[in-house]
Amino acid sequence: MSISLGKGRPRKADRGIPDATVARLPVYHRVLVSLSEAGVQTVSSEALAAKCGVSSAKFRKDLSYLGSYGTRGVGYDVSYLTYHISRELGSAQPWGVVIVGVGNLGRALISYRGFTSRGFAIVGLVDNHPDVICESLTATELGNLVALKVRPLVELETIVGATKAQIGVIATPADCAQGVCDRLVSAGIRSILNFAPVVLEVPNGVEVRKVDLAVELQILAFHEQRRG
């Protein structure tokens, strides 16, 4: 036992990272990467937390759920910490993403460079509109430019099966979102990111995250209204 020479004990309670912490880990990861690109090798919790927009206490407590990857009196080794956060997030292995709905939003996702740089590969594009089916779009998959053809909606299950995609993105209009969701689930997808403004019903074991652009604006408007 006790191979702990200095740093890097495994991590403590392998389960039980609070949701709030998980939601912040990607931010920490991104800021660390940008520090690394700037040539910074070591950073304190104080400095890093400031760049992430959180308090240093919160930052340190968040990290304590993963393990003990810093050095007291010094701070954190940027690349070492980056590695451990990315491992925790699963960015080490590439995740296959199928995007359903190739309208403006879908295209924005396809051209979003942040996807591929964080371990995601778009492996399928699906739409049901004749004008876009068979259209060829270029995405960057793990750094390489890849041309993807938009496939018709009927092939959804085939594509999910063939590409072994793990994540489905719903970027369709609201009225077909639930139908698409059901088919993604029955094709084996258990993680769904939903941009359509509807509450999706899914069986247990399937996780849905929702991004609603109008909801965010409405929250801003609420606070805006609460000032003279």
Added chain:
Amino acid sequence: MSISLGKGRPRKADRGIPDATVARLPVYHRVLVSLSEAGVQTVSSEALAAKCGVSSAKFRKDLSYLGSYGTRGVGYDVSYLTYHISRELGSAQPWGVVIVGVGNLGRALISYRGFTSRGFAIVGLVDNHPDVICESLTATELGNLVALKVRPLVELETIVGATKAQIGVIATPADCAQGVCDRLVSAGIRSILNFAPVVLEVPNGVEVRKVDLAVELQILAFHEQRRG
């Protein structure tokens, strides 16, 4: 005093609606609107909460912060409740929104019908790329189709001043987001919705909400990894 015949006392503690509640009000509002369109006139907290994906107790507690708009033994009058939630959210008055960055994401926002149907009007489009400046795009402003020309970035302050926009949306690449943010703030904007993957620094009194598409995917990937 006491004009309270039956229903509709003002609301209780005019301050102090929890953030978590505010974040759910837009969902309640949207589901109520869809019920109304389906011809439903009355709904119980149980049924409505189910459609919103929350527990009925949470739903009732959320509403209790606004006031007492239901009828015991019966439920809620759909249009009556819709009105009060929308008033609380400020959807009654139209909010002017300026979108900075007319790439794929900006275009997705412009064509997103959910904006205008919930009291938002896109009053300005700004970009700094010569190819898109002066391009004319059609948005729906309060139900009417409106053609908006993309204006150059240097005119940002002028546009905010002339249109009296209250909300700024940053849909630019990461590297110019902070600069755009600073200019929005100095032009008088106090509510910002940020799609760029950076943590914005703003003075006190300015509210920033952030939507990061990659972060959402990373959260999904985290949970996906936590299953063999």
Added chain:
DNA sequence: TCAACTTTGTGAAGTAGGGAACTAATGCCT
């Protein structure tokens, strides 16, 4: 009019998250 039933609104208990302060480990300087 009264009793049975439905459903809201709320008080109280339980849980999770945030903030500050403390402890302990490490590097640096003398």
Added chain:
DNA sequence: AGGCATTAGTTCCCTACTTCACAAAGTTGA
């Protein structure tokens, strides 16, 4: 080598949110 300065990791407390359970209020039917 030893003390000092720095900074990570942890503990404790407090606030905010959620859940539960019940009483108040209203409707319906006899």
